[in-house]
Amino acid sequence: MADLIDDLFDCFEDETPSKETIKTSETFKRKSDQHDDEEEERTPAPKRVKNEDIVIDINFEELKNRIVVHTIHTVDSCTHEVACPPGYDYIPLQPARGEPVKQYPFKLDPFQKESILCVENNQSVLVSAHTSAGKTVIAEYAIATSLKNKQRVIYTTPIKALSNQKYREFFDEFKDVGLVTGDVTINPSASCLIMTTEILRNMLYRGSEIMREVGWVIFDEIHYMRDKERGVVWEETLILLPHNVHFVFLSATIPNARQFIEWVSHLHQQPCHVVYTDYRPTPLQHFIYPAGGNGIHMVVDETGTFKDDSYNAAMAVLQNSGDAAKGDQKGKKGGFANKDPTQTDIFKVVKMIMERNFAPVIVFSFSKKDCELYAMQMTKLDFNTTAEKQLVDEVFNNAMDVLSDDDKQLPQVENLLPLLRRGIGIHHGGLLPILKETIEILFGEGLIKALFATETFAMGLNMPARTVLFTGMRKFDGSEYRWITSGEYIQMSGRAGRRGLDDKGIVILMVDEKVPPAAGRNIVKGLPDPINSAFHLTYNMVLNLLRVEEINPEYMLERSFFQFQNQAAIPGYYDDYNEKLEFFNSLEVKDEERIQSYHVIRTELDLLGVKFRTYLTSSQYLLPFLQPGRLLKIKSTEDEYDWGAVVNFKKVQEIIPGRKNKQGQSKTQTKVKVDILLHVLPENSDETMIPKPCLEDQKGEIEVVTVDSTLITHLSSVRLFCPNDLRSKDSRKGMYKAIKEVKKRFPEGPPLLNPVTDMKIKEPEFLSIVEKIEILEQNADELLITELIFNGVFNPLTPAQSCSLLSCFVCDEKSQETPKLSEELSGPLRVMQDLARRIAKVSNESKLPLDEDSYVERYKPFLMDVCYNWCTGSSFKTICEQTDIFEGSIVRCMRRLEELLRQMVQASKTIGNSELEDKFNAAIKLIKRDIVFSSSLYL
Secondary structure, eight states: GGGGGGGTTTTOOSOOOOOSSSSOOOOOOOOOOOOOOOOOOOOOOOOOOOOOGGSOOOHHHHHHHHEEEEEEETTEEEEEEEEEEOOOOOOOOOOOOOOSSSSOOOOOOOOHHHHHHHHHHTOOOEEEEETOOOTTTHHHHHHHHHHHOEEEEEESSSHHHHHHHHHHHHHHHHSSSEESSOOEEEESSSSEEEEEHHHHHHHHHHTTTGGEEEEEETTTTGGGGOOOTTTTHHHHHHHHTTTEEEEEEEEEEOOOHHHHHHHHHHHHTTEEEEEEEEEOHHHHSEEEEEEESSEEEEOOTTTTOHHHHHHHHHHHHHTTTTTTOOOOOTOOOOOSSSSSSSHHHHHHHHHHHHHTOSEEEEEESSSSHHHHHHHHTTOOOOOHHHHHHHHHHHHHHHHHHHHHHHHHHHHHHHHHHHHHTEEEEOOOTTHHHHHHHHHHHHTTTTTSEEEEEEEGGGSSSOOOEEEESOOOOOOEEESSSSEEOHHHHHHHHHHHHOOOTOOSSEEEEEEOOOOOHHHHHHHHOOOOOOOOEEEOOHHHHHHHTTEEETTHHHHHHHHHHHHHHHHHHHHHHHHHHHHHHHHHOOOOTTTTHHHHHHHHHHHHHHHHHHHHHHHHHOHHGGGGGOTTTTTEEESHHHHHOEEEEEEEEEEEEEEEEEEEEEOOOOOEEEEEEEEEEEESSSSOTTTTTTTOOOTTSOOOEEEEEEEEGGGGGEEEEEEEEOOOOOOOOOHHHHHHHHHHHHHHOTTOOOOOOOOTTTTTTOOOSSOOOOOOOOOOOOOOHHHOOOOOOHHHSSSTSSSHHHHHHHGTTTTOOOSSSSOOOOOHHHHHHHHHHHHHHHHHHHHHHHTOOOOOHHHHHHSTTTTTTHHHHHHHHOHHHHHHHHHOOOHHHHHHHHHHHHHHHHHHHHHHTTTHHHHHHHHHHHHHHHOOOOOGOOOOTTT
16 A cells, blocks of 8 residues: 555646647547347257357457567577567668777677667567576666757656665766655756656656656566556556657566557557567576475476476475474464474575575565574574674675664664675565665675575675575465465576576575475476456546546556457457357257256255255254254365264454454454264364365375365254264274265265254345455555644644654554554544544445444554654654554655655645645644655665
8 A cells, every 4th residue: 555655646747748748549439239128038048159149349450460570580599579560661770880888898698789779779678587697788788879969868667675775786886867756856857767657657747848858768677567556557557658669678577468468559659669589698497495304406407307206305395394394373384483493494404505505695585583593593594704794794884884772773784794704694574775776785895795685685786695595485475374376486586596606506595394395396386476457446547647638547457468368369269259159059959958957946045055055054043953963064165074073163363364443352253163073084274174075096094074064955854863072983983984884874965954944044034245346455544634634633733743644554564463552543543443443334335335433443543653653753763662653664754654644735736725834844844854854875
């Protein structure tokens, strides 16, 4: 949510947009399909389906031929294609005449030569290559070309930290470079401007005059466009850019690169190339370290060959170690956290890496706390010489000189230096920005030998290591613990192998649970993630479009990558449909009318069965019949089980994730858990899952399994005697033998309880089950802030109180501690929450589903007291002691808060409220001080 704060109220800017900045191009117009309503009969007569029954008036030839793609012959190590708009007379690329605009002291790779040739011919290009392959070379060449031609060039990055790094890198190279990131502006009149993509989008909405002079726009990390929250910004920007601009897109390897350049060519009616290479300058070897093992197993060699035997041997070590890797309550696995740090697997692996001279190593973990935990386990190791320790002290002390004496005593600052002196570093979003940048500098200088980082380190400057180590294969993605994807693995493992320094890169994956060979192969040898559109309309977009002539939401939707992908898929779907239609019409089905009638009835029965089970498993009707020995059947999402017997049941209170009451306490719901004797398979790698049912031809075990009562599908009127103690195998087998005897006595199945006469369910009709619809809610910030302004909520507040209230909009961190707010803070919070509920109510009345509780809870008050105390003069050390949120996260939220305050100033100015304008300006002065806004070391 907080990432979308950029220019929340940029629709109120005074500057009038330039009509020439955005031009409307020809759009596809299609007739709407018209279908007559037909009354469905209970038993419709079978008929042959015709093409016209499904598809009406779609010009498939237009869809197929709108973009022409040419393949350009090049060396085997790379692929070169160009997409051209219809009717474009493509002319092959011509070698540049004269001296290149930029010389390189090394021999260029084939993909670099091909990409530079596109730039020299003034044509857009997508460069898709592995991490550390050398894509920046093409960006540098495009910048040099623009400077030579007296044009402006814009270089965009996904995050401000990367913008700062690129500014330093390009300033050293070209000098005529500026930086615009919202909170920092340096030399905005420069020929080469570095900025975040959000800043460029806002410039386009405002019709900035700068765009008239821009010849090239370079998008770094363009694959970020698939991000669910911020990816829409990339699409907005590409749609709004004028047709005369050319592009350089830098991306990790993506399988649908051709589709992306077709979209760009369609958008801007110009040729767009893709140069794609799988070539790695430094080949990688992939290893697995099984928990409890004594060594690593190579599973992929430097030629890319997957070694099944070695993989199976690694999995066998896990199996032989028995229960060394049992799961914890969060779904993660153990095995790496023994009491003695020197006996942990992570300690052994890092020590082995150093002994084999595989340093430096980047150790990727998927949580901030794990990064720090694993780094602290290395305190008995020392990787730096005395001379290197002195250099670390010098760099660190020089960097910290900008801090006040109080800030130098922050625990995070004091505790980090001893680790850094040993050559051990930590890098995650919870670190203070100045510490992160110091660590990046030390790592780049070779003074950190083991860097413990989260996956965000995989996106940024070219900072490779010889070895990459993964501490696990699972990550929490915000909703569940899951396997990492092949795309995530490729991005992070790509940091292994330093070009010109290492003959090969080493990747080690620590595994503490059995992974099927197919799943393991898919992670280490799978395809990278494709670029898929994350386009969605936002209130911010609609407000901005109201200011721009000739453009409306339909214009954006028609040109989105989402729409293009859907249209591009239509011909394939149509061909597939015709193939299946031909096969369908060729079928001869005996008794087709009766089968069709059965299908209709069966479908209705299935729907009624779902409603029926809702009543059957309702506590008021179910609990009286869950006596020990009662026979029943259950069905999970994937499996249907044979008859079992109730052993016991209990009511439990479960926390509803993300739900809290008005007092800030987590909401709970009552669940009925039933212990059932079942015949199941013995192996179950995931203890949170119900064991698989045992089929007749399989060898299973009789176990007591705990399941949710909602899985019950049948209740029998038969009750068996159930022993009080079922802990022994013999007693469980005896009970199951009795169940089998009942099945023999009733070949058609044990008799069932009658829901009306036995269970007394006598409602006149089934109540329809209304499911709440989950939608993306991150775009309603504008509405709530507007309500706060026009309802006068800010009028009686002080600047510090205003800061405190607005912090709810930028806080994206969770805290285990609920802040104890004074009435001067809790009062405005209650008013804001009431307004949020009102917005949710109106939204639902307007047929825009918005869950009221989850919407209100999106605005987190965890930093309200922290921000208030900071504005009233408290030291950073003091406010850090008030919360369990990481120091770096506090800084990040406050910097976003300062951006939001600047937008509030602009909004107040637009509506003519000078008092609010002065108040928000005063708030900016209060918040903008000391370590929170210390300058980047790259600037």
